[in-house]
Amino acid sequence: MAKIDDVARLAKVSKGTVSNVFSQKRRTSQEVTDRVMKVSRQLNYVPNHIARSLVTKKTMAIGLTIPHGNFFFSAFHNQFINGVILEAAYYGYRVLLDMIPVQKVKTPFLSSYPIDGAIVMSPAIDDERINLMHQGQIPFVTVGRVMNANINHTSSVDSDNLMIIYSICKYLIDKGHRNIMFLNANELMTVSIDRKAGFIKAMEDYHIELEEHMIHHKPAILSSEYMDYGYEETIRTLGKFEKKVTAIIADDDRTAFSVMNAIKDLELRVPEDVSLFVICGDLSMMYQSNPSLTSMDLQPSELGVQAVKMLMHKLDVLPGYFPENIWVESKIIERDSCSSIS
Amino acid sequence: MAKIDDVARLAKVSKGTVSNVFSQKRRTSQEVTDRVMKVSRQLNYVPNHIARSLVTKKTMAIGLTIPHGNFFFSAFHNQFINGVILEAAYYGYRVLLDMIPVQKVKTPFLSSYPIDGAIVMSPAIDDERINLMHQGQIPFVTVGRVMNANINHTSSVDSDNLMIIYSICKYLIDKGHRNIMFLNANELMTVSIDRKAGFIKAMEDYHIELEEHMIHHKPAILSSEYMDYGYEETIRTLGKFEKKVTAIIADDDRTAFSVMNAIKDLELRVPEDVSLFVICGDLSMMYQSNPSLTSMDLQPSELGVQAVKMLMHKLDVLPGYFPENIWVESKIIERDSCSSIS
DNA sequence: TTGTACGCGTTATCAT
DNA sequence: ATGATAACGCGTACAA
Numbered sequence A, B: 001m002a003k004i005d006d007v008a009r010l011a012k013v014s015k016g017t018v019s020n021v022f023s024q025k026r027r028t029s030q031e032v033t034d035r036v037m038k039v040s041r042q043l044n045y046v047p048n049h050i051a052r053s054l055v056t057k058k059t060m061a062i063g064l065t066i067p068h069g070n071f072f073f074s075a076f077h078n079q080f081i082n083g084v085i086l087e088a089a090y091y092g093y094r095v096l097l098d099m100i101p102v103q104k105v106k107t108p109f110l111s112s113y114p115i116d117g118a119i120v121m122s123p124a125i126d127d128e129r130i131n132l133m134h135q136g137q138i139p140f141v142t143v144g145r146v147m148n149a150n151i152n153h154t155s156s157v158d159s160d161n162l163m164i165i166y167s168i169c170k171y172l173i174d175k176g177h178r179n180i181m182f183l184n185a186n187e188l189m190t191v192s193i194d195r196k197a198g199f200i201k202a203m204e205d206y207h208i209e210l211e212e213h214m215i216h217h218k219p220a221i222l223s224s225e226y227m228d229y230g231y232e233e234t235i236r237t238l239g240k241f242e243k244k245v246t247a248i249i250a251d252d253d254r255t256a257f258s259v260m261n262a263i264k265d266l267e268l269r270v271p272e273d274v275s276l277f278v279i280c281g282d283l284s285m286m287y288q289s290n291p292s293l294t295s296m297d298l299q300p301s302e303l304g305v306q307a308v309k310m311l312m313h314k315l316d317v318l319p320g321y322f323p324e325n326i327w328v329e330s331k332i333i334e335r336d337s338c339s340s341i342s
Numbered sequence C: 001t002t003g004t005a006c007g008c009g010t011t012a013t014c015a016t
Numbered sequence D: 001a002t003g004a005t006a007a008c009g010c011g012t013a014c015a016a
Helices: A004-011 A015-023 A030-043 A049-056 A075-090 A128-135 A161-174 A190-205 A231-240 A253-265 A283-288 A300-314 B004-011 B015-023 B030-043 B049-056 B075-090 B128-135 B161-174 B190-205 B231-240 B253-265 B283-288 B300-314
Strands: A061-065 A094-098 A117-121 A140-143 A155-158 A180-186 A215-218 A247-250 A275-279 A294-297 A325-327 A331-333 B061-065 B094-098 B117-121 B140-143 B155-158 B180-186 B215-218 B247-250 B275-279 B294-297 B325-327 B331-333
Touching: A004 A015, A004 A030, A015 A030, A049 B049, A061 A075, A075 A094, A075 A117, A075 A300, A117 A128, A117 A300, A128 A140, A140 A300, A155 A300, A161 A180, A161 A190, A161 A247, A161 A275, A161 A294, A161 A331, A180 A190, A180 A231, A190 A215, A231 A253, A247 A253, A253 A275, B004 B015, B004 B030, B015 B030, B061 B075, B075 B094, B075 B117, B075 B300, B117 B128, B117 B300, B128 B140, B140 B300, B155 B300, B161 B180, B161 B190, B161 B247, B161 B275, B161 B294, B161 B331, B180 B190, B180 B231, B190 B215, B231 B253, B247 B253, B253 B275
Parallel strands: A061 A094, A061 A117, A117 A140, A140 A155, A155 A325, A180 A215, A180 A247, A247 A275, A275 A294, B061 B094, B061 B117, B117 B140, B140 B155, B155 B325, B180 B215, B180 B247, B247 B275, B275 B294
Antiparallel strands: A094 B094, A294 A331, B294 B331
16 A cells, blocks of 8 residues: 655655645645646555544544444434434544443543544433543534533533423324323433423323323333333233323334334224324334324434534534524424324 | 553553553553553543554444435344444444445545445445445455456355345245236346346246336435335336236335335225235334235344454454355245235 | 654645 | 655554
């Protein structure tokens, strides 16, 4: 593999000049530029990214940490990642997929992270990843609210989770539902806190008594119940316990499908017997399932784009003013899975 | 940020020793190790990954190139990526998500790729990415067969695509179907070649005349028809053209859902009027859609794992013998979307 | 264990 | 304004 000195020698210029030709940090005469480029092509030379990083202290990569060993992306993750990769590429950055807390990092082998910044997806309460970023001095933005002790000002992109659930409840209550079951995210995810609060507030505002079977939390990832989330809760609550639930709010598309399956097994129908509302989800799945699913569109791709922009701003790539927190709008998409009851 | 010299000075050892304490390449006495670690903690020192890479010539990252700007992963991509990340993490490698050919790289800014190797997903015919890897001397393995002029021996992990489609056709034909429509992958994907061949062979072996409406190819990504693939073809063929198709083979879960939607709009039913067979797909979706979908499980996660193992072998991380090509088994999962006709 | 020569560009400083 | 020179970044590895 040819190096800068080889090119310099053959092109009869100094290595500094070759460097400038490639980095464009200083102008070089057309004549010299051509000569250098020609020799470079001959030698198949490209600057060594590592050597460059060593001095510029930029790796041109950002980390994207996906939730602790969550092996199964939902449509939300999917679209979010797409947004991130595309927007990062726009600024010349690549994306390193990361799963920090899957296994404990062995200290002796720890080495500083070769990324310029990071995006932390779906923070948990006292999220270890965030402590690591923080103490490692790595600029980062989170997607979702941070709730770590001792960490106050963090940049984040988020949906207005409290309001989202509140709106969904209002939507269902306006349709006459008073017995709503909410399949929330995992308890440790900060998002679940705000959503739970929104649910409780809605129940209070509409004078509906809160019962235990109305809120469930997604089991821990990798637990045996994880894959069945939605199915079991529905069977148990509507079947065995005979609660008169008339509407179900599902955390994501996967959960929603589990719920539909349970409803089918209970010999009930959507939406005649039970209304089903999905938070986010795969567009084509939402539309093309039977019935099509009414959902709250969280705009995951836009969340990804905004997260990258915010990070680029922190890295001084993107100038201008940025607020500490950005909210991405979400809106209800009415389809056929929610009906009115009298 | 503290550097190795600072630690060396304070711990009263040479930098070489500090290096050894962290890299474990040579033993250091317990006493010295403790002293070095203590000072390192005080100074919050961690070895600089970039500087280390410069000399070891290893970045401990592999690239994963996902199909040209395919913004929407199917379940296959999803599970595949999961397999890759997990297996790579096992060997201490991180995964850089890559989308090389989305936009042309501007030559002057080109710099050598900071990865030790790469996994190329879903190669196309004369795939530019593979030419790049090849001339860039980057060890790589593909998932899917390579069909580039002048490139002969490449390591790859693959399913037996010809056999897969042949088996599916046999499965359907055994159920009495003789009018099968195949929604193939995009024409430029090498996988579509083998699958088409499998389809044609099956028709020949069972003496079924091949008609034009029986094979379709997924439109180019980003084309306006892309998102509608499956829907339009079904409506047109079964509706407008009134072809008596009794069974449809869909390329992936997304396509399958589009087909189901079209069938619904044509006021037909699955499987009573039309049988539907899906190649791979999201497990919970397959199971929980209505009816549950009979599918060919390609084991995408296992494909990812094998691809990483193969790459690790190429990088001399994993010893032993590896064949040039690995086939991952796939098998039919019978569910409720295919019925017999008399 | 220690000393020290690398690895490979970048960038400030100097010269033209 | 452009080109050349040399110091520098931060570890690793090998000889002493």
